[in-house]
Structures are given as C-alpha cells and as structure tokens.
C-alpha cells in the first residue's frame with residue numbers, strides 16, 4: 390500500500406527529483422533506483438515534468454498502416470511468434486500487386502506506412518526497391534517508415550552490398566525513415582539465450598548511426614518483460630542516449646512490452662511495469678524528443694494512463710499489425726482517429742494529428 394506522505398516526500402528519490410527539476414542528466418544508478426522504486430506516482434510526477442517541459446500537453450498520433458509484407462524468416466528467435474519457415478502453415482508473403490492494391494484503396498487514410506518483415510532469403514533486392522517506388526508512385530505524400538536495422542544488415546549480407554549502399558538505394562527508392570525494432574535488449578547474456586543468431590547491439594547501433602548520417606531518421610525500441618534485469622534495461626537506455634548525443638537522429642523511443650507465447654511462461658510485462666518503463670525512459674532519455682506509448686502492446690487503456698507518466702505519443706490507427714497479434718495480443722486491431730482523440734482528451738491532453746516528422750496536421754485543442 391502506498392503511503393501518501395511517502396509520495397509527497399519522494400522518499401528515497403528526493404535527490405533524483407532535484408536533478409529532474411534542474412534539468413540535470415540522470416546517472417545509471419539513478420535509473421536503477423527509479424526502476425526499483427515502488428513509488429509509481431513519484432515516478433510519474435517526475436516524468437511528467439520532463440514531458441511537459443518538452444511537449445507541453447500536446448499528444449501526438451498519426452494515421453498509419455502497419456504492413457508486414459512477409460513473416461518468412463531464416464531466423465528463429467525464441468521470443469518471436471511471428472516468424473514461419475517457407476511452406477509452413479501460416480507463412481505468408483504479400484505480392485507487390487496486393488500491397489499496391491491495399492495502399493491504393495486506402496490512401497486517403499494513410500499518412501504513414503510502417504513496414505517490417507521477416508528475413509526472407511530468396512526474395513530479390515528489387516522486391517524491396519519496387520515496394521518503395523510503387524507506394525510513392527501511388528501517393529508521394531505517404532511517408533514510408535520501413536525495415537529495421539536487422540533487415541538492413543540482412544539485405545547487405547544477402548545481396549553482397551555495404552550497409553551504406555543498401556540504405557542509399559532504399560532512400561533513393563522512397564525510404565523516409567526507419568522504425569526502431571530489432572534492438573530487443575542490448576544484453577549479450579539475453580541475446581545468447583533468446584536471439585543468438587540476430588545481430589547484437591554493436592551492429593544494430595552501427596546500422597542506425599549510418600542511417601542517421603545519411604539523413605534517414607529512426608525510432609528506437611526496447612523489448613522488456615522477459616528475462617532481462619533492471620540493470621540491463623537501464624544500460625539499454627544509456628546506450629541509446631549516447632547514440633542520440635552523437636547523431637540526434639532518433640524521433641521517439643518506444644518501450645515494447647513482451648507478450649509471452651509459451652503457455653507456462655512466468656514472465657510478462659504488467660501494467661505497473663508498463664507505466665514504470667514509460668516513466669523511466671522519459672527520465673533517462675533526456676535527449677529524445679518523444680516517448681511513445683504503443684497501445685498495441687500495452688493496451689489502449691494503459692497507454693492512455695501513460696500520458697500522465699511521460700508519454701506524449703499514442704502511435705496511431707495502426708491497422709493490420711500482425712507481429713503482436715500473432716504473439717497473442719488481445720487489444721483492438723485498429724483504433725479510429727475519433728477513438729484516439731477521445732483517449733487523449735479524456736486524459737486531459739491536447740490531441741495533435743501529426744505527420745511522420747511530427748509536423749502538426751490538425752490540432753484538437
């Protein structure tokens with residue numbers, strides 16, 4: 390049971406509160422203490438100070454379409470429910486024609502296309518280039534945020550090209566930005582157990598730094614709530630903060646709550662953990678403009694509450710997402726613009742429909 394006096398006094402966290410108020414950067418030890426504190430409201434109060442300093446009450450969303458072009462993947466990461474092997478039941482690969490028909494029929498409702506897929510080892514390079522070109526041809530205003538650093542690294546190895554060449558080719562074909570997935574958690578210990586064959590932190594960061602240098606901004610994520618420690622979470626945040634100091638290429642940080650797909654799994658992210666993760670990331674990532682509450686992974690109701698715990702972005706309409714859905718997420722498959730506006734307004738915030746670069750398209754003040 391929380392003691393109100395304890396909340397008022399920021400017991401055990403007063404020194405951190407003073408740093409937050411004065412805008413001083415928090416240390417690794419501060420981050421660990423915040424994560425280990427059960428004074429959730431104090432965490433929220435401090436994170437909200439930073440949130441309002443950076444973004445006031447503005448809360449962003451975008452009309453976006455999540456397109457998973459294929460789930461066929463040469464890897465088999467233990468935490469992943471999305472991948473299938475070629476020919477296996479549930480495996481899919483969308484033809485370019487089908488993708489273009491989908492985009493054409495819905496283009497008035499799409500500001501941003503978010504596209505990621507498995508590591509498909511028999512698709513030609515032209516598939517990806519024509520995918521981008523085709524969408525831009527349908528509507529050049531659609532912003533394309535596609536391919537994780539893991540996919541970019543895979544393309545480079547598969548097609549015998551440098552990461553830089555792949556990124557330049559994709560940019561030339563229409564790539565505007567990259568999503569933040571694939572980072573999972575920057576821990577060699579966890580990687581060895583859960584995604585041993587996937588690129589590690591150094592390679593992920595290397596691809597992202599190259600993208601930022603070439604003028605391709607990105608988001609960053611952290612998958613939490615599985616077997617990682619609090620210390621590993623904070624180390625992940627600090628590495629991202631260091632990259633951002635150098636490149637300034639990240640728009641938003643998105644904590645992703647793990648959805649267990651193994652029936653007897655004892656690990657999953659709870660509501661309190663979701664709110665703590667939003668608050669601690671807002672406090673530690675002082676150089677990230679935005680913290681996004683991804684409602685698909687934490688549910689719209691917790692995402693709405695997180696707007697008082699440091700988040701200033703609710704992602705968007707997110708139609709057709711399959712990665713979390715195949716992991717058993719029971720949240721809605723899409724939200725309408727009206728629903729997003731209501732969620733934000735009921736949280737006492739100002740809904741802002743944004744484009745992919747956080748320019749205001751419509752304010753609902």
Ligand code: SF4
Pocket residue numbers: 462463464465466469470471472506507508539584587
């Ligand atoms: S997480 Fe990505 S790389 Fe790993 S198996 Fe799933 S789709 Fe493949």
